[in-house]
Amino acid sequence: MDDDTLKQQALRVLRIEASAIEGLAQTLDDSFAAACRLCMDCVGRVIVTGMGKSGHIGGKLAATLASTGTPAFFVHPGEASHGDLGMITGKDLVLAISNSGETAEIVTLLPLLKRLGLPLITMTGNPASTLGKASRVVLNTAVAEEACPLNLAPTASTTAALAMGDALAVALLESRGFTREDFALAHPGGSLGRRLLLRVSDLMHSGDELPSVPEGAALRDGLLEMSRKGLGITAVVDAAGNLAGIFTDGDLRRTLDTNPDVEKTTMQEVMTRNCRTIAADELAATAVRILEQEKITALLVVGAQGELTGALHIHDLLRAGVM
Numbered sequence: 105m106d107d108d109t110l111k112q113q114a115l116r117v118l119r120i121e122a123s124a125i126e127g128l129a130q131t132l133d134d135s136f137a138a139a140c141r142l143c144m145d146c147v148g149r150v151i152v153t154g155m156g157k158s159g160h161i162g163g164k165l166a167a168t169l170a171s172t173g174t175p176a177f178f179v180h181p182g183e184a185s186h187g188d189l190g191m192i193t194g195k196d197l198v199l200a201i202s203n204s205g206e207t208a209e210i211v212t213l214l215p216l217l218k219r220l221g222l223p224l225i226t227m228t229g230n231p232a233s234t235l236g237k238a239s240r241v242v243l244n245t246a247v248a249e250e251a252c253p254l255n256l257a258p259t260a261s262t263t264a265a266l267a268m269g270d271a272l273a274v275a276l277l278e279s280r281g282f283t284r285e286d287f288a289l290a291h292p293g294g295s296l297g298r299r300l301l302l303r304v305s306d307l308m309h310s311g312d313e314l315p316s317v318p319e320g321a322a323l324r325d326g327l328l329e330m331s332r333k334g335l336g337i338t339a340v341v342d343a344a345g346n347l348a349g350i351f352t353d354g355d356l357r358r359t360l361d362t363n364p365d366v367e368k369t370t371m372q373e374v375m376t377r378n379c380r381t382i383a384a385d386e387l388a389a390t391a392v393r394i395l396e397q398e399k400i401t402a403l404l405v406v407g408a409q410g411e412l413t414g415a416l417h418i419h420d421l422l423r424a425g426v427m
Contacts, residue, residue, distance in 0.1 A: 117251040117259070124247040124260040125267045131244060139225050139241045140275050143174060146223075148195030150176040153184065155209050157258040158201040158265060165201075165269035172273050173282040181209035189216060199225045201269075203245070203261045205233020214238050227265055243268055304391055305384040307424055308405050308414030309335065316341055316412060319348045319372035323364060326351050326371045335417050337402045340375045346410040349375035352402070381406045384413055388426045391416055 105113070143150055150169055154162035162178050169176035179188050181200075192198070198217055200210050205228040214234075217224060226239040229246035236242045245268050251259035285300055309315075315333035317326050319340050329338045330351070340349040351371060359374045382391055382403045391403055395418055405414035421427045 120249060120251040121260050121263045124264045127247065128245065128264055128268060131246075133244075135241050135243055136271070136275070139243055139272060140279065142197060142223050142225060142241060143199075143272070143276055144279055146195070146197040148175075148193055148197065150174055151192050151196050151198045151222075152176060152178045152201070153181045153198060153210060153213075154201035155181050155207045157262050158203060158207070161262050161265045161269065162199075162201045164266065165199075165273065168270065168273045169276070171287070172277040173280045173286060174273065174276050181207070181213060184213055185209070189213070192220065192222070194220050194222070197223050197225065199227065200235055200239075201227045201265050202233075202235055203229045203258060203265070205230040205235040207235070210235060227268055229261055229264075243272075300387065300389070302388040302424055302426055303384070304382055304386050304388055304403075304405055304414070304416055307388055307420045307426075308384065308416045309333070309420075310405075310414040314412070314415050315339060317371055318343070319370070319375070321371050322367055323359070323369040323371060323374060324366040326374075327356070327366065330356075335402060335415055337404075337415065337417075338371075339404050339412050339415065340371045341412050345412060347379075347381065347404060347406050347412045348372065349377045350379040350404055351375045352400075379404065382416070383407075388421060388424065392421055392427045395421075 150166070152162040152166040152169070153159070159180060166176045166178040179191060202210055205226065211234050223240045224238060225241045225243065226235045227243045227245050228236055229244070230236060231242045231244050245261065245264040247260040247264050249255055250257060250261060313333065315329050315335055315338040317329050317338055317340060319342055326338050326340070330336065337350055337352045339347060340351060342348045349372070351374060355374055355376055364374070380394060380398055380400065380403060382394060382405055384405050384407070394403060395401065401418045403416045404412060405416060407413050
């Protein structure tokens with residue numbers, strides 16, 4: 105095949121699979137809402153099962169459900185008959201994926217599922233099949249043709265099942281009022297989780313690590329504090345411990361242009377007043393946004409009464425993977 109022929113083959117497959125999904129949109133009925141309500145009413149887990157390619161789709165669906173607020177896991181139907189059925193409880197719900205609706209490994213489980221009294225949702229291209237007839241709800245995922253030129257390899261049918269599964273997961277997500285914060289709790293190791301879970305208090309320098317000098321201190325003392333704490337800044341506080349200002353590397357360069365007496369010049373004479381601050385309970389992602397907007401590299405953290413509580417440097421955010 106030449107390059108043009110290969111591209112034509114790809115276009116043919118994409119059009120067939122797009123048409124399969126469009127077909128689902130045209131035939132979607134109240135069964136979908138019934139499936140959603142069954143899942144919402146389930147006090148246990150949604151047990152997803154499927155064989156072969158349908159099993160791979162089922163594994164993805166179970167993972168998507170679990171990460172979006174619907175407890176779920178995948179059980180291989182072949183293994184279920186050899187002990188894994190013990191993972192299923194009477195409070196669960198089973199969602200089976202089978203294009204033919206006659207998958208032997210799943211059909212074998214029907215008497216056991218009935219004995220446990222488990223509601224069954226089947227995603228199939230043949231609602232009149234054995235699985236379809238045994239189900240509480242059938243989600244019709246029939247396609248006109250497979251993208252495989254032999255019309256044999258599961259292609260369009262698995263795409264349809266994948267899309268229907270995603271539709272189910274998203275509808276449940278919306279019904280449960282699942283938020284970005286909820287998603288982050290299920291993905292604490294990802295960048296989104298870090299951005300939505302980490303707060304300024306988790307990353308800021310405080311206590312002995314916090315650079316701070318009184319506003320009446322000599323410039324020399326401020327420079328020593330900056331050097332000791334290594335953040336390129338020092339906070340300047342009043343007698344009550346409230347933030348009065350900040351002294352940064354930029355302030356130092358501007359101050360040196362005036363040839364100051366480092367012993368006699370006080371910090372209140374050279375500090376920047378009304379500096380940008382942040383609260384400890386703010387998200388670290390908010391700190392990132394402030395640093396980017398203000399084109400600065402550090403923020404001081406203050407309490408409700410203006411008291412100095414911490415300092416946050418851009419390097420802290422980089423190390424935490426928030427930016």
